[in-house]
Amino acid sequence: MNDEQPPAKPGWEPLPYKHLPRPNYFPAGLAMGTTFIFWGFITSWVIFLVGLGLFTAALAGWITEILHERNERK
Incomplete structure (x- = not known):
């Protein structure tokens, strides 16, 4: 992934x-x-x-995704 941003226009401040x-x-x-x-x-x-099964699976998947992404950034 490229962390560089395109240059800002004159007079504009680039976003972090x-x-x-x-x-x-x-x-x-x-x-x-x-x-x-x-x-x-x-x-x-x-x-x-x-509905209960879908709710439980989606919640577990979302929490797993958040934890996985948090561990990737460390």
Whole structure:
């Protein structure tokens, strides 16, 4: 990865370099799991369990991704 930035235009101050996390689908999975959990309260226990599983998997994946990225920077 190249940490260099293109030169700023005259009179402009360049932004400091800031590491951005990799994009992933875990936040969307967490939102879908939450939706299925609440939908399962209204409809059926099967949908509730699917939502709970999706919520748990997405949360665990997101936490793992955060910890992995934190260890990479050290």
